[in-house]
Amino acid sequence: MNDNLTPKAIVAALDAHIIGQRDAKRAVAVALRNRWRRQKLSPDLRDEVTPKNILMIGPTGCGKTEISRRLAKLADAPFVKVEATKFTEVGYVGRDVEQIARDLVEEAVRLEKERRRLAVKDKAEEAAMNRLLDALVGKDSSQATRESFRQRFRDGHLDATEIEIDLPVQPQMPFDLPGGGSVGMINLSEMFGKMTGGQTKRRKLTVPAAWEKLVEEEADKRLDQDEVSRVALADAEANGIVFLDEIDKIAVSDVRGGSVSREGVQRDLLPLIEGTTVSTKYGPMKTDHILFIASGAFHVAKPSDLLPELQGRLPIRVELKGLTEDDFVAILSDTKASLPAQYTALIATEGVDVAFTEDGIRAVAKIAAEVNGEVENIGARRLQTVMEKLLEEVSFDAEDRAGGTLTVDAAYVEAQLASIARNTDLSRFVL
Numbered sequence: 001m002n003d004n005l006t007p008k009a010i011v012a013a014l015d016a017h018i019i020g021q022r023d024a025k026r027a028v029a030v031a032l033r034n035r036w037r038r039q040k041l042s043p044d045l046r047d048e049v050t051p052k053n054i055l056m057i058g059p060t061g062c063g064k065t066e067i068s069r070r071l072a073k074l075a076d077a078p079f080v081k082v083e084a085t086k087f088t089e090v091g092y093v094g095r096d097v098e099q100i101a102r103d104l105v106e107e108a109v110r111l112e113k114e115r116r117r118l119a120v121k122d123k124a125e126e127a128a129m130n131r132l133l134d135a136l137v138g139k140d141s142s143q144a145t146r147e148s149f150r151q152r153f154r155d156g157h158l159d160a161t162e163i164e165i166d167l168p169v170q171p172q173m174p175f176d177l178p179g180g181g182s183v184g185m186i187n188l189s190e191m192f193g194k195m196t197g198g199q200t201k202r203r204k205l206t207v208p209a210a211w212e213k214l215v216e217e218e219a220d221k222r223l224d225q226d227e228v229s230r231v232a233l234a235d236a237e238a239n240g241i242v243f244l245d246e247i248d249k250i251a252v253s254d255v256r257g258g259s260v261s262r263e264g265v266q267r268d269l270l271p272l273i274e275g276t277t278v279s280t281k282y283g284p285m286k287t288d289h290i291l292f293i294a295s296g297a298f299h300v301a302k303p304s305d306l307l308p309e310l311q312g313r314l315p316i317r318v319e320l321k322g323l324t325e326d327d328f329v330a331i332l333s334d335t336k337a338s339l340p341a342q343y344t345a346l347i348a349t350e351g352v353d354v355a356f357t358e359d360g361i362r363a364v365a366k367i368a369a370e371v372n373g374e375v376e377n378i379g380a381r382r383l384q385t386v387m388e389k390l391l392e393e394v395s396f397d398a399e400d401r402a403g404g405t406l407t408v409d410a411a412y413v414e415a416q417l418a419s420i421a422r423n424t425d426l427s428r429f430v431l
């Protein structure tokens with residue numbers, strides 16, 4: 001883990017994307033740094049230190065997931081998000097909860113492959129180019145022909161050309177298995193994988209799509225798969241972050257219908273959070289050091305309605321605030337790759353220059369806050385629907401406006417959105 005990721009540095013990095021929510025940012029920053037600190041301890045003490053999991057309490061769309069996801073990205077850590085309510089659905093079997101750990105390992109494998117593919121990129125591209133040229137001009141073609149096609153490919157002249165290439169067959173499971181395909185210690189997906197091992201299938205693809213597949217396959221061939229699995233498993237165990245959303249929905253605030261299954265889910269989650277060993281297709285995985293960030297609005301149920309054992313496992317409580325109109329202004333103007341910056345860049349590709357004025361941003365924020373107040377409070381997510389509607393027209397006919405400019409000021413926002421925003425029934429559907 002990066003030595004420079006001190007709590008202050010982590011909070012500063014999160015500040016670039018997320019407005020406010022200081023307590024939550026500080027809590028996750030400390031949790032991450034504690035992992036780094038733990039690695040510095042002697043082995044006997046290291047095993048004693050378990051993560052202090054976090055409970056985030058706050059309304060929908062206020063940044064809970066975003067903070068956790070950004071944290072994982074910053075730390076280059078495997079991350080999965082799961083809705084706790086998913087496990088109360090019909091057909092639920094207790095061991096499904098273990099799927100969370102399996103998903104985390106899969107994510108760790110994906111990350112590890114991505115890191116290693118980079119190291120073998122040059123060699124993989126060279127081999128992929130040879131196969132691409134074989135498919136385009138034949139194995140026996142002259143060096144000059146190959147060179148000319150290589151150039152045409154580089155210049156993008158073959159983007160619409162289709163070719164046929166042989167690609168490995170993806171192992172396919174004939175049916176879905178509860179518990180992620182593990183029956184005891186035998187792993188079925190692995191078994192089916194072995195059965196199809198080495199088989200290829202001829203596929204017709206455009207040159208750029210074929211190139212991507214070939215580079216991927218050539219890179220994978222050069223990776224030591226056993227080593228990838230081993231490192232990924234260790235990475236998931238030591239650095240994995242699990243975001244458990246809607247934990248309040250499985251808290252039991254009354255003893256009537258549904259409470260049994262909800263309490264059941266809590267009981268199932270408990271060993272995972274306390275630390276257990278889950279069998280995965282990459283080998284047994286210990287969950288003791290996974291960082292769990294549980295989250296919920298807790299409008300009805302309270303954290304104290306969770307099983308006491310679960311409460312004990314989520315000792316760090318942070319409250320996130322609902323976002324105000326001023327927060328929306330800041331989200332639109334001060335975050336990296338903000339929505340206005342994204343739309344401006346997208347539409348600029350068509351040669352149209354969109355510029356947001358300060359009063360235009362304020363007007364968008366005001367309408368978003370109003371609709372949140374009147375229809376339903378979905379937090380910063382409202383900005384996405386409002387911005388989409390605001391720029392719907394220019395997004396559609398940008399081609400006719402190439403070379404032109406569009407100033408999004410308060411008057412423009414008013415003209416595009418005011419009539420919809422003031423009509424509650426309409427904004428329910430449109431904004």
Ligand SMILES: Nc1ncnc2c1ncn2[C@@H]1O[C@H](COP(=O)(O)OP(=O)(O)OP(=O)(O)O)[C@@H](O)[C@H]1O
Pocket residue numbers: 017018019020021059060061062063064065066067245246295296323331335379380381
């Ligand atoms: N404080 C904030 N600063 C900047 N952007 C935010 C903030 N809060 C939310 N957003 C944006 O709003 C969207 C939804 O936020 P997020 O997914 O974090 O919601 P949440 O709090 O996890 O809600 P839920 O409990 O419903 O999952 C994201 O695109 C995120 O970028």
